[in-house]
Amino acid sequence: METCDRPNLFIGGRWVPAGNEPPIDVINPATEEVIGRVPNGGPDHVNAAVSAARAAWESWADTPVEDRAKICERVGKAWDALIPEIAQLISREVGTPVVASETLQAPGPSIMFRHYAAIARSYPWTTDVNGSIVVREPIGVVGAITPWNYPLTLVSYKIPGALAAGCTVVLKPSEVAPLSAFVLAEQLQQAGLPDGVFNIVTGGPAAGERLVSHPEVDMVTFTGSTASGRHVAAAAAATVKRVHLELGGKSAAIFMPDTDLDEAVGAYLRQALMNNGQTCLAWSRLLVPADRHDEIVEALKVVVESAFAPGDPFGGAFVGPMASKVQQRRIQQFIRQGQHEGAVLVTGGADSPQGLETGFYLRPTIFANVSNDMTVAREEIFGPVICVLPYRDVDEAVAIANDSPYGLHGAVFSADADAAIALARRLRTGQVDINGFQFNVMAPFGGYKQSGNGKELGVEGFEAFLETKTIQHGVTT
Numbered sequence: 001m002e003t004c005d006r007p008n009l010f011i012g013g014r015w016v017p018a019g020n021e022p023p024i025d026v027i028n029p030a031t032e033e034v035i036g037r038v039p040n041g042g043p044d045h046v047n048a049a050v051s052a053a054r055a056a057w058e059s060w061a062d063t064p065v066e067d068r069a070k071i072c073e074r075v076g077k078a079w080d081a082l083i084p085e086i087a088q089l090i091s092r093e094v095g096t097p098v099v100a101s102e103t104l105q106a107p108g109p110s111i112m113f114r115h116y117a118a119i120a121r122s123y124p125w126t127t128d129v130n131g132s133i134v135v136r137e138p139i140g141v142v143g144a145i146t147p148w149n150y151p152l153t154l155v156s157y158k159i160p161g162a163l164a165a166g167c168t169v170v171l172k173p174s175e176v177a178p179l180s181a182f183v184l185a186e187q188l189q190q191a192g193l194p195d196g197v198f199n200i201v202t203g204g205p206a207a208g209e210r211l212v213s214h215p216e217v218d219m220v221t222f223t224g225s226t227a228s229g230r231h232v233a234a235a236a237a238a239t240v241k242r243v244h245l246e247l248g249g250k251s252a253a254i255f256m257p258d259t260d261l262d263e264a265v266g267a268y269l270r271q272a273l274m275n276n277g278q279t280c281l282a283w284s285r286l287l288v289p290a291d292r293h294d295e296i297v298e299a300l301k302v303v304v305e306s307a308f309a310p311g312d313p314f315g316g317a318f319v320g321p322m323a324s325k326v327q328q329r330r331i332q333q334f335i336r337q338g339q340h341e342g343a344v345l346v347t348g349g350a351d352s353p354q355g356l357e358t359g360f361y362l363r364p365t366i367f368a369n370v371s372n373d374m375t376v377a378r379e380e381i382f383g384p385v386i387c388v389l390p391y392r393d394v395d396e397a398v399a400i401a402n403d404s405p406y407g408l409h410g411a412v413f414s415a416d417a418d419a420a421i422a423l424a425r426r427l428r429t430g431q432v433d434i435n436g437f438q439f440n441v442m443a444p445f446g447g448y449k450q451s452g453n454g455k456e457l458g459v460e461g462f463e464a465f466l467e468t469k470t471i472q473h474g475v476t477t
């Protein structure tokens with residue numbers, strides 16, 4: 001198959017050669033073959049992109065909302081036709097099963113550009129508060145940094161809102177899965193976006209660090225690991241820019257005592273193993289009543305071994321390879337650590353699955369009788385590894401779920417929806433699903449605690465890109 005080489009960066013509306021630095025290879029994790037190359041951009045490229053974004057800002061911020069919304073809508077509509085091709089591209093760079101790529105990965109711009117066009121149109125840009133005029137304005141130049149697991153979805157959670165709000169953007173996509181971002185740049189250009197409003201610099205952490213520390217960047221919106229998020233927050237502090245962080249998780253699903261296993265086991269596993277277990281909001285801890293622990297573990301084992309065997313992302317498997325060799329090794333180390341600390345290995349393990357020695361494959365792994373102080377229960381493994389933890393009563397389940405440095409997501413399964421919602425309210429986490437995974441891109445999303453700061457999506461996600469100005473004239477109190 002042909003490689004998808006992207007030798008240029010997108011800066012100021014032009015495709016700019018990246019210089020002599022060797023490019024970054026993009027690897028297909030199912031075959032270990034190079035499928036493309038992108039520039040390894042550095043601080044100078046970031047400087048050029050930020051200058052372009054700054055030069056374009058005033059005019060874009062002054063562009064009528066309706067004109068900005070029309071461009072966004074045009075991109076959303078044009079993207080519909082690209083979904084099958086983009087799904088293939090992302091499956092080749094991330095290893096997401098292609099069926100899942102068609103729904104979870106590729107449609108992002110179709111949905112989100114339309115969504116933010118509608119929000120921008122109906123947004124109350126100016127309000128009167130007791131004689132003060134309260135004006136909402138675009139914050140300025142936005143630096144957007146994204147990870148590899150949902151490379152386009154997460155870009156589309158940021159860029160449409162920023163552009164519709166009137167900001168200009170420099171995007172640094174993940175160096176592991178950067179290819180779809182280039183297609184987005186082409187579409188934005190074709191939709192009539194003025195030069196410099198959107199720019200792409202590919203590269204690794206050094207490019208990201210320059211973007212975060214650049215004094216002409218007004219806001220950073222970052223999605224990635226909590227470890228990187230700490231660096232980003234510290235680097236951004238020097239210029240006191242706004243920082244929006246979407247970070248890691250170690251989310252808990254709670255099976256309440258009345259949970260119907262016939263429904264719950266499959267629903268739980270489809271979320272926990274979604275995108276090969278590499279999802280920030282994966283329910284990687286499963287909390288079960290102690291007196292049903294063995295029964296539930298056995299049900300999980302049967303379903304995992306029969307329906308979730310790893311395989312070719314283009315061959316119908318639900319679980320594909322890990323996205324990179326680094327990622328595979330990291331997960332293997334966690335599995336060994338779990339065994340070393342006494343978690344009971346029910347299925348899976350650290351070895352490569354038989355017949356899948358090429359590619360970064362792992363078997364879905366279940367640990368039983370895990371205690372919440374074990375490394376596998378505390379650290380974000382970011383792979384197909386599930387920890388089953390017993391609890392004695394619902395209060396203890398809440399305490400275990402909340403005993404985590406993270407607070408991104410969670411789930412409650414129960415035959416009693418009201419009881420499940422009451423329990424959801426007690427979880428210190430930004431989102432909770434009842435009886436199975438449901439994602440609403442119109443509702444705010446974002447973590448508590450070390451899972452992040454701020455909200456993406458919905459009106460809150462739009463307001464993240466706005467400043468508020470109060471003009472006083474005739475205040476009456």
Ligand code: NAD
Nearest residue numbers: 146147148174204205208209224225228231246247248280
């Ligand atoms: P990562 O933190 O290694 O990298 C993310 C991005 O940040 C990449 O583009 C990388 O080049 C850049 N980067 C790394 N160090 C940087 C630094 N010091 N300064 C600036 N940029 C830097 O994360 P990853 O391995 O790509 O992605 C996996 C992580 O992302 C997991 O922890 C996962 O939970 C998290 N994630 C969170 C969400 C969410 O919405 N909360 C969504 C998806 C993924």
